[in-house]
Amino acid sequence: xxxxxxxxxxxxxxxxxxxxxxxxxxxxxxxxxxxxxxxxxxxxxxxxxxxxxxxxxxxxxxxxxxxxxxxxxxxxxxxxxxxxxxxxxxxxxxxxxxxxxxxxxxxxxxxxxxxxxxxxxxxxxxxxxxxxxxxxxxxxxxxxxxxxxxxxxxxxxxxxxxxxxxxxxxxxxxxxx
Amino acid sequence: xxxxxxxxxxxxxxxxxxxxxxxxxxxxxxxxxxxxxxxxxxxxxxxxxxxxxxxxxxxxxxxxxxxxxxxxxxxxxxxxxxxxxxxx
Numbered sequence: 001x002x003x004x005x006x007x008x009x010x011x012x013x014x015x016x017x018x019x020x021x022x023x024x025x026x027x028x029x030x031x032x033x034x035x036x037x038x039x040x041x042x043x044x045x046x047x048x049x050x051x052x053x054x055x056x057x058x059x060x061x062x063x064x065x066x067x068x069x070x071x072x073x074x075x076x077x078x079x080x081x082x083x084x085x086x087x088x089x090x091x092x093x094x095x096x097x098x099x100x101x102x103x104x105x106x107x108x109x110x111x112x113x114x115x116x117x118x119x120x121x122x123x124x125x126x127x128x129x130x131x132x133x134x135x136x137x138x139x140x141x142x143x144x145x146x147x148x149x150x151x152x153x154x155x156x157x158x159x160x161x162x163x164x165x166x167x168x169x170x171x172x173x174x175x176x177x
Numbered sequence: 178x179x180x181x182x183x184x185x186x187x188x189x190x191x192x193x194x195x196x197x198x199x200x201x202x203x204x205x206x207x208x209x210x211x212x213x214x215x216x217x218x219x220x221x222x223x224x225x226x227x228x229x230x231x232x233x234x235x236x237x238x239x240x241x242x243x244x245x246x247x248x249x250x251x252x253x254x255x256x257x258x259x260x261x262x263x264x265x
Binding site: 004006008009010011013015018021022023024025026027033035036044046048049062063064 | 190191192193195196198199200201202203221222223237242251252254255256257258
């Protein structure tokens with residue numbers, strides 16, 4: 001599960017299952033689009049003018065953020081580059097991670113940049129897994145609220161007549177460019 | 178033929194590039210086709226433009242959303258509802 005939010009595009013895509021083969025999409029309400037896979041199963045929802053639907057405060061803009069599927073499994077050797085990739089995928093800055101771990105951001109930078117080796121990778125892994133659990137729980141809650149809010153919103157607004165709905169956008173002649 | 182990215186062919190936003198990772202079936206040349214010969218254009222309330230075009234190869238209607246300049250592509254998807262509401 002991941003989300004992609006872009007402040008300048010004012011769009012948000014929530015992908016519930018990754019790796020599905022895309023077939024087509026359906027706009028279930030003006031500005032709310034659902035993606036279907038080749039078997040007709042919905043797997044993503046997108047908000048084209050997201051600020052009309054949900055509160056985006058706290059969402060990371062400009063890159064995909066994984067909400068589930070940790071890359072910090074026990075069989076992965078924890079080194080500086082794994083740490084950096086893990087941190088970036090969670091959308092954490094070095095400063096933020098240093099606050100979570102109660103360590104200096106300089107130390108984290110020195111691990112990630114390969115200046116120093118991680119002293120006790122197994123202990124650090126446990127600490128990072130705990131941090132990850134807390135963050136993902138928060139993200140899940142946020143995603144759930146977004147979907148719930150938008151579905152409630154579209155249900156309320158679906159009572160609007162189709163004429164009123166079409167007036168939300170202004171038709172332009174194709175050759176009026 | 179070299180495998181060109183979207184950015185090699187059309188002006189796109191960062192969001193579009195990242196979003197199309199999940200819709201790789203939509204080809205850049207189809208977006209160009211819709212921009213060049215849309216069957217319908219609508220302006221959104223935020224100033225962006227939506228354009229539709231029928232893609233013969235895919236046998237589907239493609240909706241392309243551009244920024245206000247009507248060139249920079251911000252989104253694209255096969256529009257099931259548009260296809261339903263329109264006889265080709």
